[in-house]
Amino acid sequence: MAEFLSLHDAIAQYVEDGATVAMEGFTHLIPFAAGHEVIRQRKQDLTLIRMTPDLIYDQLIGAGCAKKVIFSWGGNPGVGSLHRLRDAVEKGWPRHIDILEHSHAAMACAFEAGAAGLPLAVLRGYVGSELPSVNDQIKFIECPFTGERLAAVPSIRPDVSVVHAQKADRAGNVLVEGIVGVQKEAVLAATRSIVTVEEIVDDLDAHPNACVIPGWAIDAVAVVEKGALPSYTHGYYPRNNRFYKEWDAIARDRDVFSRWIDENVMNQREDA
């Protein structure tokens, strides 16, 4: 049953050093505030899973929280590179990180398989790609019925998943609207889950087929207004495209980046 916690307490309680953590949100609803709280609490040695690491993992990597990143597209969308990810991979700053890279299709299937309680996901994927030669978690199996060669990847079962959503009701049931990505799958695949929401309402007012995650499938709900900025929350505020462009210059330089983290993350309280 979802417990209403402050963001600080939710992260302190459920994100342990060394944990495997998925903070999902496909461009939309990226749980930035939660990521910043992880940085503030100086969590270490995390294995970070995300289809698109985006700025949130660029920040966590640059702040030294990650030992490994599992991803499928590691860029700043429409802008260019994630410079902190690159600096860690290419030069080991601020520490060496391991990477394990997939395709989007494989990661989406792996989250779904995790939610379904299966050990693996099967897809018609990676044909002719050299990714299997650098990722030993991509195998091929033969369909027992047709003989077709199909790709197999292990399901994703994070210790903790963190997602952001529009709203929760007073029982902690959560409504996710707009681009829903793999958030529901991430929550259901994880041992523990934290959902940050823009607001608490009396009634979710959800259509019968809306993406609702029941409160009893979530461990903690934390109210964090604007918790997805600079990404966006459909129906609440737009994506700050300008910041995504500005990030390029901030992240390019280690000192500028470190200053930015000090001023915008370390010196801020969660409600600031």
Place this chain on the structure above:
Amino acid sequence: MSTLDMSQEYTSAEMMTVTAARALENGMTCFVGIGLPSEAANLARLTHAPGVVLIYESGTLQTKPDVLPLSIGDGELCESALTTVSVPEMFRYWLQGGKVNVGFLGTAQIDRFANLNTTLIGDYQAPKVRLPGGGGAPEIATNAGEVFITLKHSKRAFVKDVDFVTTLGFGRDGKGRDGVPNIGKGPTRVITDLCVMKPDPETKELTVVSLHPGVSREDVTEATGWEIRFADELESTPLPAEHELRILRDLKNRTERQHAGE
């Protein structure tokens, strides 16, 4: 409509986008990559192909954005879509399920067999330049009916052999799709700012089939990292029409204003 008076009044980038847009036919279902493919696909939708169905990997199905998205999951894509599905559904039902006619992709590197590299330059364990990675491309390129590719022509981008095959064109020997069941035709055309290329029907090696106006064979040869071949009957790419340029510029201006936060 007049095209002659426009001949001096478009850029090579506009020539590329207009030509790429014309590759899409009305009624096609197109899985769209971000950047140049997205620009071309939306130009097609706003000109000759109003019925083209655009799908983005963020789950937005049949979307009609008024401005070009900066990211693959901009709110505009969702708000203007017929419906938005989860990302697993997008890849499993719609792409893998065979509902996509064309995948429209960009790339950092492409080789003579149209293999795409968006992973890295150099060696995997010690990369010179780390690129974003595969994203949706590896499965778009094999599960879509066919693939169009668009990118700017340069020796850095057009290499004899890519450093890493992120996404299959026709494999390192041109035979990568032979005998593979349930696989699309692969790249059927590559549109650059200099020319249009198609794979040779036999060898699958990319061959120039059309030169853009004012571009010479030497221009293409110099910008290509292997000895590029030209079709026996080399065509001249039709000029952009006035309305195509006007609609493209309007689209880009609207997009720029919005992304600047105005």
